[in-house]
Amino acid sequence: MWLARADSQCYNELLMIKKVLRYIFRLWSNKELRKKILFTAGMIFVFRLVAHIPSPGVDAVKLKELFASSQLLGLLDVFSGGTLANFSVMALGVNPYINASIILQMLTIVIPSLEALSKEGEYGREKINQYTRLLTLPLAVVQAIGILVFLRSKEILAVSNPAAILSMVLTMTAGTMLLLWLGELITEYGLGNGVSLIIFAGIVGRLPITFIQTFSIADTVSLQNIFIFTGLSLGVIAGVVMINEAVRKVTVNYARRSRGSSLVGGQSTHLPLKVNQAGVIPIIFAVSIVLLPSMAGNLLASVPNPIVSQMALRLSAAFTPESLVYTLTYFLLVLGFTYFYTAVIFDPVKIADEVKKHGGFVPGIRPGKSTADYLSYIITRITLAGALFLGIVAVLPNIAQKLSGVATLSIGGTGILIVVSVILETVNQVEAMMVTRSYDRFLE
Numbered sequence: 145m146w147l148a149r150a151d152s153q154c155y156n157e158l159l160m161i162k163k164v165l166r167y168i169f170r171l172w173s174n175k176e177l178r179k180k181i182l183f184t185a186g187m188i189f190v191f192r193l194v195a196h197i198p199s200p201g202v203d204a205v206k207l208k209e210l211f212a213s214s215q216l217l218g219l220l221d222v223f224s225g226g227t228l229a230n231f232s233v234m235a236l237g238v239n240p241y242i243n244a245s246i247i248l249q250m251l252t253i254v255i256p257s258l259e260a261l262s263k264e265g266e267y268g269r270e271k272i273n274q275y276t277r278l279l280t281l282p283l284a285v286v287q288a289i290g291i292l293v294f295l296r297s298k299e300i301l302a303v304s305n306p307a308a309i310l311s312m313v314l315t316m317t318a319g320t321m322l323l324l325w326l327g328e329l330i331t332e333y334g335l336g337n338g339v340s341l342i343i344f345a346g347i348v349g350r351l352p353i354t355f356i357q358t359f360s361i362a363d364t365v366s367l368q369n370i371f372i373f374t375g376l377s378l379g380v381i382a383g384v385v386m387i388n389e390a391v392r393k394v395t396v397n398y399a400r401r402s403r404g405s406s407l408v409g410g411q412s413t414h415l416p417l418k419v420n421q422a423g424v425i426p427i428i429f430a431v432s433i434v435l436l437p438s439m440a441g442n443l444l445a446s447v448p449n450p451i452v453s454q455m456a457l458r459l460s461a462a463f464t465p466e467s468l469v470y471t472l473t474y475f476l477l478v479l480g481f482t483y484f485y486t487a488v489i490f491d492p493v494k495i496a497d498e499v500k501k502h503g504g505f506v507p508g509i510r511p512g513k514s515t516a517d518y519l520s521y522i523i524t525r526i527t528l529a530g531a532l533f534l535g536i537v538a539v540l541p542n543i544a545q546k547l548s549g550v551a552t553l554s555i556g557g558t559g560i561l562i563v564v565s566v567i568l569e570t571v572n573q574v575e576a577m578m579v580t581r582s583y584d585r586f587l588e
Contacts, residue, residue, distance in 0.1 A: 177577060184334035187326050188345045195227045195234050199315055201303040202231045210298060234319035238339050240284040241324050242432045244276045249488060288316040294443050336570035344566040347559040377560055380537055384564045387533050390419040392526050396504045417523055420530035421490050424565035426481035427538055434474045438463040471542050475535040482531035492519035537561055
């Protein structure tokens with residue numbers, strides 16, 4: 145009996161391996177996909193290569209000690225792909241671009257001309273992307289100056305010559321723009337969203353170090369706590385997969401129409417509405433915003449005015465990753481950005497018009513405005529489930545860190561969340577491309 149069960153398990157494992165190998169072979173046999181995969185891998189390799197080029201003028205030993213003692217800086221380093229800890233030429237990462245994207249999307253709601261531009265299809269999106277790139281440049285300069293001022297206050301900056309500091313600012317800004325260019329090349333010629341994949345590559349490059357740091361303190365922290373966190377991580381991965389793949393199917397019927405002497409149409413289909421329309425973008429946006437108060441507090445702490453300095457210290461202490469204010473703010477920002485980004489990418493009026501144009505209708509709902517209101521009603525409620533899940537998953541590692549006492553957990557948990565989401569988005573795109581390619585081959 146035991147041997148039969150073991151043989152059955154081995155057979156299932158071999159069958160799974162066979163399916164994986166067959167899937168990889170299908171990917172590699174597709175010439176177009178093969179080119180995209182190789183191009184994406186090449187761009188990521190260039191990113192990781194340039195990320196290890198250090199910027200001069202910084203005391204590396206003191207910088208390493210500073211990052212080891214600050215959980216906030218460690219979290220920033222994760223999102224920069226390890227470029228901030230060694231202060232490479234790409235120390236800023238894509239943070240200026242993310243902040244520029246947030247600002248432009250906020251302005252789209254406020255400024256009517258930008259709102260009209262966002263509704264002009266591909267042309268409008270390209271113009272907004274152009275404005276985002278232009279805004280990224282001054283933001284990168286400001287952030288570079290801010291980081292250098294912070295390092296100088298900690299006596300880590302080894303140079304004080306204005307020309308040398310200007311050179312470092314220009315180098316860091318150029319590194320960000322190079323990184324942005326690599327991301328856009330991936331988006332156009334490779335697989336997935338370029339900026340998301342850049343962040344993904346950076347986090348993956350840092351995750352092994354995070355895990356090593358976690359297990360290296362197993363002697364001082366209960367090993368049981370680490371195992372509990374490992375179980376939570378697996379649960380987070382399963383939950384992210386489930387939420388990203390969950391859809392609400394809205395039935396759409398198409399009326400039968402006469403075309404010549406025959407009747408066409410009359411079929412019934414469904415409109416899939418994803419529970420998590422925004423994907424991983426709310427997490428990335430929320431992290432960029434929630435880290436700003438602490439960074440501002442650290443910068444203003446060295447101001448000679450005692451009142452400003454005291455307020456800056458309180459602000460910095462309130463927004464440390466282990467504080468309750470940080471956790472609540474992070475959670476609310478994830479919820480807000482989930483709804484905000486869903487509203488940006490999902491237009492119920494446009495979808496309702498498309499359904500009406502093709503002779504479709506939702507059973508019991510009038511075509512046009514009533515259908516749009518109905519879709520808006522559904523998306524608002526299912527987005528609540530997705531937003532709550534993302535918010536809970538985002539702050540769960542912080543809670544686990546408080547309970548277990550392992551300082552690296554909050555960093556690793558946030559990284560895992562983004563990594564899994566980006567992988568799912570990329571795999572879905574690959575599947576869509578394979579299906580499209582199969583249809584094209586059939587038509588040929």
